[in-house]
Amino acid sequence: MRSPAESVVAASAREERAPSIIVDVMIALDAAAEAMAAKRIDLGALARDIRSWGRALGFAQVGIADIELSAEEARLLAWLGEGRHGEMHYMARHGARRARPAELVPGTIRVITTRLDYLPPRAKPAAKVLADGDRAYLALAARSGLGWQGKHTLLLSRDAGSWFFLGEIYTDLPLPVTRAAREHCGSCHACIDACPTGAIVAPYQLDARRCISYLTIELRGSIPEALRPLIGNRVYGCDDCQLVCPWNKYAQPSPEPDFAVRHGLDDARLVELFGWSEKEFEARTEGSAIRRISYECWLRNLAVGLGNAPYSKLTVAALRQRADDPSPLVREHVAWALEEQERRRAAR
Ligand code: B12
Ligand code: SF4
Ligand code: SF4
16 A cells, blocks of 8 residues: 555646655655654744645645634524525535534644635736627635635635635644734725625625525525526626735736636637537636536536627527537526527617
8 A cells, every 4th residue: 555655746747737845745744653653753943834835736825724613603504594505415415514614524633724825817908808898707716824804704815815726735733823914994894895706795794595606616506587687798607706815916927827817718708609519618628627617517607608798699699509509507598698688689
């Protein structure tokens, strides 16, 4: 059987990445475990090393948190109790375990948290794309001191805004914890005002069932008709609550090449994307999170975008081409979009 270090090296070799830093990390962690057993470990020095290893691996920030989450657990259970997770059944299935790391990985007493910035460099300005109804908008996807939870419920920081992903490693090492960040939302409520569907029902409370990110990425069935006009041209996720956040002016473009814009998806026309065959969808979303929504939901979302677009013969022709699509889900959204286009034509 492979040791953890060998598995990490093998995995990184498959991804053709230089494994040397990962090997160093694994060797150092092995040494730390040995030193720990001999009761001569310097946990402060180890925490500093973990931070510098994290930076060497490309993370913008690393923090360490304890696992006392009882206040968060009560709020999580209340959220689930109100059904705000919609059809994300895994959220209910995991239940309180989400707030009890030691039940997920026995022995856990600390969580090492990481921040990975994802703001793509040189992407078309979001405001321009959102304002052009013929184009498709695709989203860009506290305790440990990485930031505070904003009123939009995302984590944000004064130096980096909120354009980042979070990762966690559970550990049984009693590492010193990082100081929690102070909150800096103050009296601002720009994200709540900007949300197109009113999904931020109160500060720090999100009803996922109304969130465009949920409707276009997580939901597999029909998008509720009342919400369709509010989605506009957002065909994969939504960033409005982050776009208006004043702290995002401090966000830095990500140096990670994987987050660079591909296939001109920062400025594509809805009609053009709607014309993609399943093969083209598979090829052009290779290695991207977009692929997981499936071709069927991709067409569903684009149909909603086209239904919301300004009237044009080209749009109507593109929709008609898919009026007999084999998927009842796509057919239903196309029929809705054609009605919307007809309503707009008649009102001209
Ligand atoms: C489920 C989920 C979703 C759902 C629900 C989102 C949500 N806010 O709950 C949907 C599909 C809508 C979604 C959307 C998005 N998501 Co998401 N999502 C998750 C996931 C898997 C779980 C989140 C969760 O536990 N929700 C449950 C609720 C109960 O949690 P909560 O809102 O944090 O609830 C707390 C607060 O309400 C707080 N609270 C309540 N009252 C009060 C009062 C005060 C004073 C305070 C301080 C707190 C507070 O207590 C609650 C319990 O802790 C995480 C990854 C993970 N494994 O954790 C990613 C995650 C949150 N998502 C992420 C991203 C990027 C997004 C999107 C931006 C994607 C996009 N562009 O479309 C949008 C943003 C929408 C938004 N405004 O949140 C990132 C966020 C990174 C960051 N900077 O914070 C995460 C962390 C994924 C990752 N690995 O990086 N997501
Ligand atoms: S992602 Fe969009 S729909 Fe969801 S809460 Fe933010 S602004 Fe609202
Ligand atoms: S927009 Fe304002 S209220 Fe919302 S997260 Fe940013 S600072 Fe906080």
